[in-house]
Amino acid sequence: MLRTHTCGELRMSEVNQSATLCGWVQKIRDKGGMIWIDLxxxxxxxxxxxxxxxxxxxVIAxxxxxxxxxxxSATGKVQERLAKNDKIPTGDIEIxxxxxxxxxxxxxPPFLIEDDTDGGDELRMKFRYLDLRRNTVRQxxxxxxxxxxxxxxxxxxxDFIEVETPVLIKSTPEGARDFVVPSxxxxxxxxxxxQSPQTFKQLLMVSGFDRYYQIVKCFRxxxxxxxxxxxxxxxxxxxSFVEQEDVLNMFEGLIRHLFKxxxxxxxxxxxxxxxxxxxRLYGSDKPDTRFGMQFVELNDLVQGKGFQVFDDAELVVGIKADGCAEYTRKQIDELTDWVKRPQIGAKGLVYIRVNTDGSIKSSVDKFYTPEDLQAIAARFEAxxxxxxxxxxxxxxxxxxxxxxxxxxMGSRLGLRNPEEYKVLWVLDFPLLEYGEEEQRWFAMHHPFTAPKPEDLALLDKDLGQVRANAYDLVINGTEVGGGSVRIFQKELQGKMFEILGFTPEEAKKQFGFLMxxxxxxAPPHAGLAFGxxxxxxxxxxxxxxxxxxxFPKNNSGRDVMIDSPSTLHEDQLKELNIQVR
Amino acid sequence: MLRTHTCGELRMSEVNQSATLCGWVQKIRDKGGMIWIDLxxxxxxxxxxxxxxxxxxxVIAxxxxxxxxxxxSATGKVQERLAKNDKIPTGDIEIxxxxxxxxxxxxxPPFLIEDDTDGGDELRMKFRYLDLRRNTVRQxxxxxxxxxxxxxxxxxxxDFIEVETPVLIKSTPEGARDFVVPSxxxxxxxxxxxQSPQTFKQLLMVSGFDRYYQIVKCFRxxxxxxxxxxxxxxxxxxxSFVEQEDVLNMFEGLIRHLFKxxxxxxxxxxxxxxxxxxxRLYGSDKPDTRFGMQFVELNDLVQGKGFQVFDDAELVVGIKADGCAEYTRKQIDELTDWVKRPQIGAKGLVYIRVNTDGSIKSSVDKFYTPEDLQAIAARFEAxxxxxxxxxxxxxxxxxxxxxxxxxxMGSRLGLRNPEEYKVLWVLDFPLLEYGEEEQRWFAMHHPFTAPKPEDLALLDKDLGQVRANAYDLVINGTEVGGGSVRIFQKELQGKMFEILGFTPEEAKKQFGFLMxxxxxxAPPHAGLAFGxxxxxxxxxxxxxxxxxxxFPKNNSGRDVMIDSPSTLHEDQLKELNIQVR
Known part of the structure; x- marks a missing residue:
C-alpha cells in the first residue's frame, strides 16, 4: 500500500509513530512560517x-x-495538536x-469540493466525478x-434466494415503453x-424456488x-404458497428491519x-400521514341552499387548517390563485374562517346562514x-x-418533516381502470394481478368494481413499494388478457410461455417490489x-458527463441491420 | 401461509402433530389399497x-x-414410517x-423432473421453468x-463499497462489439x-471512493x-493508493475466503x-496446473542432425506422458491424427518411447542415434x-x-479432476499485441492498463517488449479473473490511445471525460474483475x-423459452427513429 493509515484513522494513541497518508489537498493555510494542509x-x-x-x-517549497x-502522499510523525479540533475524529493530532x-x-475544480457546493446542477452532473467527492453525496x-x-x-x-434474471428479454406492449436492443x-x-422481472419471477415460482428476491436494474x-x-x-x-397477509407481514418485517x-x-x-x-379521506392512493387534515365531505350540508357552484358539484369537500384563521385576505387570495393554477386546475376556493371569538366569516356568507356555517364548522370539529x-x-x-x-398546507405549516416517518399499507386497489382516451380497460397494477376471490363474479358484470389483492407501501406520501397476489390459473390469466383487449393470438405471442x-x-404466489x-x-x-x-441521467435521458447517448458509426448500424430514419 | 411446514422440515420430533404441506407430486405408488405420494x-x-x-x-379418490x-396441499398427522428411508432427512416420517x-x-411434463433428465438441451431450454425444478439445477x-x-x-x-454503475452508457470502438439501445x-x-464498468470504476477512484466493488451484469x-x-x-x-502486490493479496484473500x-x-x-x-512451460497463459507435464525445449539437442522438419523449426518442444510407453502403434497414430485435425493444425507428431527395459524406440530413429535419443530422454527425466x-x-x-x-493427455490420463483445485496467478502480461490482419497494435487487456515502470522507455522503442502490470487468476486452466494497475496520468493515457491508433479527436470523443x-x-489505482x-x-x-x-441464451443469442429476440411493431420502430434494413 502507498499509505500506512487512512486520513480518518489516526488518534492520540498513535502519537510519535511514523505514518504515511495519501489523499487530496482539501485546504492550505500558509501563515507566519507555518503551513497547514487538510488532507x-x-x-x-x-x-x-x-x-x-x-x-x-x-519539502516546504x-x-x-x-x-x-x-x-x-505525505510521510511524517504523528504529534498532538496545539489547537485541537473536536469536530473531526482526527482533530487531536496532526502529522x-x-x-x-x-x-x-x-x-x-470548476466548483468547490465542500458539503454545500456552488456548482449548478448542469456543472455538477458534467463533473459528476468531482461532485461525488463531496461528503454529502458520498454519504x-x-x-x-x-x-x-x-x-x-x-x-x-x-430463506429467500437471490436469482439474477435476464436483462435482454422480449418487448411487451402493456405498460410503459420498452428500451430495445437490435440483435x-x-x-x-x-x-x-x-421494465421489471415480473414474468421471470413468476416462472421461478412455477419452478418451485418458493422465495425469490433480487436487487435489480429496471428500465422504462x-x-x-x-x-x-x-x-x-x-x-x-x-x-409461493402464501396469501396477501403473509406478504404484508414479511415485507413489513423488511421495512422495520431497515428502519431499525x-x-x-x-x-x-x-x-x-x-x-x-x-x-375518500386524502384524495390520494399514497396519503402523507405525517399529518391529519383529513377530507370532510359536505354535500348534504351545503347543497340546495342556492349556491350554484356547490349545487352543481358531484362532491363538495374540504379540509381544516388548524390555527390558520389569522390568514389575511391577501394570503387567502394567494391560496386561491394557487389552486387555480393550471397544474391544479380548481375553479375557485371557498373558505370558512372560525374567528378566535367564535364568530364565523366565509367567502359564501351570502348563500349560507350563520347556522349553516356553524353546522359545517361542527362537522370539521373546528x-x-x-x-x-x-x-x-x-x-x-x-x-x-x-x-x-x-x-x-401541510408543507406551509411545517407538518412534513423529512426526518419523521409515517408508513402505511394501502390495500384493495381496483383491478382495472378505464382509459377514456383509448376507450379500453387497463390493469391498474399489471395484467398478472389477481382479483379478490369475492369479486370474481363482478368480472362478468362490472369491471370498474372489481378489487384486486394488490397493495402499496407508502412512506410520507410516497409510494415506495407495491405488489399483488398473482393469477396462477391459465384460464383466469387468459380472461384477464381478453379484458385488456389482447386477441388470443397477441396474448399467445407475448405471454404464451407464461400461460x-x-x-x-403453477403454485399460488404473490410478491412485491420496492423502488x-x-x-x-x-x-x-x-x-x-x-x-x-x-451516475444519474438528466431529464432528457442524457448522461452529460460521458455525453451519452451518441451517434454510431454507419458500419455499426449496418452490422445491426438497422438505419436511422 | 397455505402450509404449516415445508416438505424438508418434519422429523420424528413432530410425530402425532398435525401438519399441512404444499408442493408438487413427485411420484405416486398405488398398491394393495395403499397410496404413497412423494410431495x-x-x-x-x-x-x-x-x-x-x-x-x-x-380423499382416496x-x-x-x-x-x-x-x-x-395435504393435511394430516405426522407418523413414524414403517419402512424408513435414510437417504432423505424426512425419511423417518410420513403424513x-x-x-x-x-x-x-x-x-x-415433456421430460422427467429428476436429477438426470432425458430432456435434450433444446427441450430443457424451451421449458427452462421445468428444468429449474430439477435438484441439480436448483442447487x-x-x-x-x-x-x-x-x-x-x-x-x-x-471496506469496499458496492456502487451501481449505469447500464445505459456510451458505445466505444475498442474491444468486443457493443449492444446498443436507440434513444x-x-x-x-x-x-x-x-462490456464492463471499467471507466466508471476508474471515475469512482477519481472521486475518492477508494475501494469499490459491484456484482454486475455486463454485455458483449x-x-x-x-x-x-x-x-x-x-x-x-x-x-486506490495501491500497488500490484496489494491487489494480488486482497483478491487472493477473496478466493481463499470463497473456497473456505x-x-x-x-x-x-x-x-x-x-x-x-x-x-514457455505450458504454451498457455492459463495453464492447468493440476498436473505437471511441463514443456521441454529441444532445439539444441535435435537440430543439425539431418532431420529437416526439426532443422527448419523455430521451436522443437515436447512433453512426457508418464507410463504411456505401452501405447500401441495404433494409439499413437490416433494421437497423431488428433493433433493433425484442423482445430489443432500440427503437421505431425514425433514420439520417443522409453521401454520398460530401458531401450528406446522413436519415430525418428533414422535421424538420431540411440545416444541422441537417450540425451533427449534424459532432459525429460524420462x-x-x-x-x-x-x-x-x-x-x-x-x-x-x-x-x-x-x-x-491430461484428460486421457485422468489428471484433471474437477473437484481438485489448483489456483495460479499469471503476471507480467505483454501490454500490447500486434494484429497482423489489422496491421496495428491492440491492448492485450484494455487501453487503461499501465505499463511496468521499468518498461516505460520501451514504449518508444519496442512495443512488443513492453510488459504490463497486469495479472490473471487461473483456476484449473480457466481464467476466472484478471486485472491491472491502471494508467492514472493524462499524458500516458493519451500516448496509449495514440499507440492504439486513435486520433486525438477520436480519443477525445470516446474518452474525453476520463482524460x-x-x-x-486522479489517484494511483488498480483493480480486477472475476467472471x-x-x-x-x-x-x-x-x-x-x-x-x-x-435463464441462459442459446448459441444464437436466443432465449427459446420466451422466444426472444423478436420483431417489433412498426409504430415502435418509428417512435425510436430507426428502421430495419
Missing part, C-alpha cells in the same frame, strides 16, 4: 503541518507548490511532515450500500430491457418528469387503509382560530385538487433520487 | 400416505386423480393424510447465491450496454462459442508465474515406461498445439456456465 480521503481529514526551520526547505485537489510526494497534480451512496446490505441480510435470513445475430429482431423509456430515471433499481420479491438497522428507528406496526378510504378550505366539482377532480392543497407454464403446475432509489432517498431524508444514484 | 418442494420431499379403510374414500407435477386440495393440475443456483453472499461479506469486511428522446443517438455482442453468453456477470473491483466458506477447502498460498514462463511426444514449428504455433495435446477527469486529481458465472461453474465442478444461469 482528505474517503475516511476523513487529517491535518499536515510544515514549519520553517524545522521541516526541510525543499513542495508544499507551497500544491493546489486544491492535488493528490499527494509533522518529513516528506511529501505529488502523485498527481490537479487543475482548479448518500454509503447509505445506499447499507440499505442494500441490510435488505440482503433480512431476505437471506428468511445482430437475428436480423430484424430486437431484445427489450426489462418514459418522458422523464423531475425525479424519474430511465434506469432504476428495484428490490424485487416473490413468494439503517436509521435506528423502532417503527411501530404499520397501519393499513383501503384504497377507497385513502381516496375550534376558534381554524380555517376551513373547500373545493367542489366532479368527485375525481375535487379530491385530486384538494389532495394538492392539503399537501401544500403454458401455468399448465405445468430502491426512492427508498434510499427517503432514508436519506431527501426528495430527489438523483443524489442517491452514482 | 416435493424446494426444501425436500415428504411422503404422504393414504390407506383404504382408514382414509376418507373421497382425489389422490388417485392426481398426476405428476400437480400442485397440491397420514386427512384431506388434500388440488391447487393446480399439471399436464405431463447450482443456490451455490451461485452463496458465492455472491460470501463475496459481499468479504468485500464489505474489507427515443435523442433521435439518431444510441446508448450502449457496458460476440459470436457465441459454446459457453459464452451475451449477458454475463462480473465481480468488478477497484482500489463455499467449498470447505483451505486453499494454500496461490503460486505465481510470469506470462513468459507460462507460455523413466522406463514413459512416452515423449514432440511437436515443432514456429514458436507460437508449436506451443499452442502442444498446449492442446498436453490438456488432452479530463485525470486532470483533476462470476465461470467462478460458480468451477465451484460447482462443472464445465458449462449455462447451468449456473437461471
Amino acid at each position: 482528505r480521503d474517503r475516511y476523513g481529514i487529517t491535518q499536515l503541518i510544515f514549519e520553517e526551520g524545522k521541516t526541510d526547505a525543499a 513542495k508544499a507551497r507548490s500544491l493546489g486544491r485537489e492535488f493528490v499527494i 509533522s511532515v518529513d516528506d511529501i510526494q505529488i502523485l498527481n497534480p490537479a487543475k482548479l 448518500n451512496l454509503a447509505l445506499r450500500h447499507k440499505v442494500a446490505q441490510q435488505t440482503r441480510i433480512y431476505m437471506d435470513a428468511n 445482430r445475430m437475428n436480423p430484424g429482431e430486437f431484445y427489450a430491457l426489462p 423509456d418514459e418522458d422523464l418528469r423531475a425525479d424519474r430515471q430511465p434506469e432504476f433499481t428495484q428490490i424485487d420479491c416473490e413468494m 438497522t439503517v436509521k435506528g428507528i423502532d417503527l411501530p406496526e404499520v397501519p393499513r387503509m383501503t384504497y377507497a378510504d385513502a381516496m 375550534k376558534p382560530g381554524d380555517l376551513i378550505l373547500i373545493l367542489s366539482g366532479t368527485k375525481d377532480k375535487a379530491r385530486k385538487q384538494l389532495n394538492e392543497l392539503r399537501l401544500e 403454458e407454464a401455468f399448465e405445468y403446475g 430502491f432509489d426512492r427508498l434510499c432517498a427517503i432514508f436519506g431524508g431527501a426528495d430527489s433520487i438523483r443524489d442517491f444514484i452514482a | 416435493r418442494d424446494r426444501y425436500g420431499i415428504t411422503q404422504l400416505i393414504f390407506e383404504e379403510g382408514k382414509t376418507d374414500a373421497a 382425489k389422490a388417485r386423480s392426481l398426476g405428476r407435477e400437480f400442485v397440491i 397420514s393424510v386427512d384431506d388434500i386440495q388440488i391447487l393446480n393440475p399439471a399436464k405431463l 447450482n443456483l443456490a451455490l451461485r447465491h452463496k458465492v455472491a453472499q460470501q463475496t459481499r461479506i468479504y468485500m464489505d469486511a474489507n 427515443r428522446m435523442n433521435p439518431g443517438e444510441f446508448y450502449a450496454l457496458p 455482442d460476440e459470436d457465441l462459442r459454446a459457453d459464452r453468453q451475451p449477458e454475463f456477470t462480473q465481480i468488478d473491483c477497484e482500489m 466458506t463455499v467449498k470447505g477447502i483451505d486453499l494454500p498460498e496461490v503460486p505465481r508465474m510470469t506470462y513468459a514462463d507460462a507460455m 523413466k522406463p515406461g514413459d512416452l515423449i511426444l514432440i511437436l515443432s514449428g514456429t514458436k507460437d504455433k508449436a506451443r499452442k498445439q502442444l498446449n492442446e495435446l498436453r490438456l488432452e 479530463e477527469a485525470f486532470e483533476y486529481g 462470476f458465472d465461470r467462478l460458480c461453474a468451477i465451484f460447482g465442478g462443472a464445465d458449462s456456465i449455462r447451468d449456473f444461469i437461471a
Whole structure:
C-alpha cells in the first residue's frame, strides 16, 4: 500500500509513530512560517503541518507548490495538536511532515469540493466525478450500500434466494415503453430491457424456488418528469404458497428491519387503509400521514341552499387548517390563485374562517346562514382560530385538487418533516381502470394481478368494481413499494388478457410461455417490489433520487458527463441491420 | 401461509402433530389399497400416505386423480414410517393424510423432473421453468447465491463499497462489439450496454471512493462459442493508493475466503508465474496446473542432425506422458491424427518411447542415434515406461498445439479432476499485441492498463517488449479473473490511445471525460474483475456456465423459452427513429 493509515484513522494513541497518508489537498493555510494542509480521503481529514526551520526547505517549497485537489502522499510523525479540533475524529493530532510526494497534480475544480457546493446542477452532473467527492453525496451512496446490505441480510435470513434474471428479454406492449436492443445475430429482431422481472419471477415460482428476491436494474423509456430515471433499481420479491397477509407481514418485517438497522428507528406496526378510504379521506392512493387534515365531505350540508357552484358539484369537500384563521385576505387570495393554477386546475376556493371569538366569516356568507356555517364548522370539529378550505366539482377532480392543497398546507405549516416517518399499507386497489382516451380497460397494477376471490363474479358484470389483492407501501406520501397476489390459473390469466383487449393470438405471442407454464403446475404466489432509489432517498431524508444514484441521467435521458447517448458509426448500424430514419 | 411446514422440515420430533404441506407430486405408488405420494418442494420431499379403510374414500379418490407435477396441499398427522428411508432427512416420517386440495393440475411434463433428465438441451431450454425444478439445477443456483453472499461479506469486511454503475452508457470502438439501445428522446443517438464498468470504476477512484466493488451484469455482442453468453456477470473491483502486490493479496484473500466458506477447502498460498514462463512451460497463459507435464525445449539437442522438419523449426518442444510407453502403434497414430485435425493444425507428431527395459524406440530413429535419443530422454527425466511426444514449428504455433495435446493427455490420463483445485496467478502480461490482419497494435487487456515502470522507455522503442502490470487468476486452466494497475496520468493515457491508433479527436470523443477527469486529481489505482458465472461453474465442478444461469441464451443469442429476440411493431420502430434494413 502507498499509505500506512487512512486520513480518518489516526488518534492520540498513535502519537510519535511514523505514518504515511495519501489523499487530496482539501485546504492550505500558509501563515507566519507555518503551513497547514487538510488532507482528505474517503475516511476523513487529517491535518499536515510544515514549519520553517524545522521541516526541510525543499519539502516546504513542495508544499507551497500544491493546489486544491492535488493528490499527494505525505510521510511524517504523528504529534498532538496545539489547537485541537473536536469536530473531526482526527482533530487531536496532526502529522509533522518529513516528506511529501505529488502523485498527481490537479487543475482548479470548476466548483468547490465542500458539503454545500456552488456548482449548478448542469456543472455538477458534467463533473459528476468531482461532485461525488463531496461528503454529502458520498454519504448518500454509503447509505445506499447499507440499505442494500441490510435488505440482503433480512431476505437471506428468511430463506429467500437471490436469482439474477435476464436483462435482454422480449418487448411487451402493456405498460410503459420498452428500451430495445437490435440483435445482430437475428436480423430484424430486437431484445427489450426489462421494465421489471415480473414474468421471470413468476416462472421461478412455477419452478418451485418458493422465495425469490433480487436487487435489480429496471428500465422504462418514459418522458422523464423531475425525479424519474430511465434506469432504476428495484428490490424485487416473490413468494409461493402464501396469501396477501403473509406478504404484508414479511415485507413489513423488511421495512422495520431497515428502519431499525439503517436509521435506528423502532417503527411501530404499520397501519393499513383501503384504497377507497385513502381516496375518500386524502384524495390520494399514497396519503402523507405525517399529518391529519383529513377530507370532510359536505354535500348534504351545503347543497340546495342556492349556491350554484356547490349545487352543481358531484362532491363538495374540504379540509381544516388548524390555527390558520389569522390568514389575511391577501394570503387567502394567494391560496386561491394557487389552486387555480393550471397544474391544479380548481375553479375557485371557498373558505370558512372560525374567528378566535367564535364568530364565523366565509367567502359564501351570502348563500349560507350563520347556522349553516356553524353546522359545517361542527362537522370539521373546528375550534376558534381554524380555517376551513373547500373545493367542489366532479368527485375525481375535487379530491385530486384538494389532495394538492392539503399537501401544500401541510408543507406551509411545517407538518412534513423529512426526518419523521409515517408508513402505511394501502390495500384493495381496483383491478382495472378505464382509459377514456383509448376507450379500453387497463390493469391498474399489471395484467398478472389477481382479483379478490369475492369479486370474481363482478368480472362478468362490472369491471370498474372489481378489487384486486394488490397493495402499496407508502412512506410520507410516497409510494415506495407495491405488489399483488398473482393469477396462477391459465384460464383466469387468459380472461384477464381478453379484458385488456389482447386477441388470443397477441396474448399467445407475448405471454404464451407464461400461460403454458401455468399448465405445468403453477403454485399460488404473490410478491412485491420496492423502488430502491426512492427508498434510499427517503432514508436519506431527501426528495430527489438523483443524489442517491452514482451516475444519474438528466431529464432528457442524457448522461452529460460521458455525453451519452451518441451517434454510431454507419458500419455499426449496418452490422445491426438497422438505419436511422 | 397455505402450509404449516415445508416438505424438508418434519422429523420424528413432530410425530402425532398435525401438519399441512404444499408442493408438487413427485411420484405416486398405488398398491394393495395403499397410496404413497412423494410431495416435493424446494426444501425436500415428504411422503404422504393414504390407506383404504382408514382414509376418507373421497380423499382416496382425489389422490388417485392426481398426476405428476400437480400442485397440491395435504393435511394430516405426522407418523413414524414403517419402512424408513435414510437417504432423505424426512425419511423417518410420513403424513397420514386427512384431506388434500388440488391447487393446480399439471399436464405431463415433456421430460422427467429428476436429477438426470432425458430432456435434450433444446427441450430443457424451451421449458427452462421445468428444468429449474430439477435438484441439480436448483442447487447450482443456490451455490451461485452463496458465492455472491460470501463475496459481499468479504468485500464489505474489507471496506469496499458496492456502487451501481449505469447500464445505459456510451458505445466505444475498442474491444468486443457493443449492444446498443436507440434513444427515443435523442433521435439518431444510441446508448450502449457496458462490456464492463471499467471507466466508471476508474471515475469512482477519481472521486475518492477508494475501494469499490459491484456484482454486475455486463454485455458483449460476440459470436457465441459454446459457453459464452451475451449477458454475463462480473465481480468488478477497484482500489486506490495501491500497488500490484496489494491487489494480488486482497483478491487472493477473496478466493481463499470463497473456497473456505463455499467449498470447505483451505486453499494454500496461490503460486505465481510470469506470462513468459507460462507460455514457455505450458504454451498457455492459463495453464492447468493440476498436473505437471511441463514443456521441454529441444532445439539444441535435435537440430543439425539431418532431420529437416526439426532443422527448419523455430521451436522443437515436447512433453512426457508418464507410463504411456505401452501405447500401441495404433494409439499413437490416433494421437497423431488428433493433433493433425484442423482445430489443432500440427503437421505431425514425433514420439520417443522409453521401454520398460530401458531401450528406446522413436519415430525418428533414422535421424538420431540411440545416444541422441537417450540425451533427449534424459532432459525429460524420462523413466522406463514413459512416452515423449514432440511437436515443432514456429514458436507460437508449436506451443499452442502442444498446449492442446498436453490438456488432452491430461484428460486421457485422468489428471484433471474437477473437484481438485489448483489456483495460479499469471503476471507480467505483454501490454500490447500486434494484429497482423489489422496491421496495428491492440491492448492485450484494455487501453487503461499501465505499463511496468521499468518498461516505460520501451514504449518508444519496442512495443512488443513492453510488459504490463497486469495479472490473471487461473483456476484449473480457466481464467476466472484478471486485472491491472491502471494508467492514472493524462499524458500516458493519451500516448496509449495514440499507440492504439486513435486520433486525438477520436480519443477525445470516446474518452474525453476520463482524460479530463485525470486532470483533476486522479489517484494511483488498480483493480480486477472475476467472471462470476465461470467462478460458480468451477465451484460447482462443472464445465458449462449455462447451468449456473437461471435463464441462459442459446448459441444464437436466443432465449427459446420466451422466444426472444423478436420483431417489433412498426409504430415502435418509428417512435425510436430507426428502421430495419
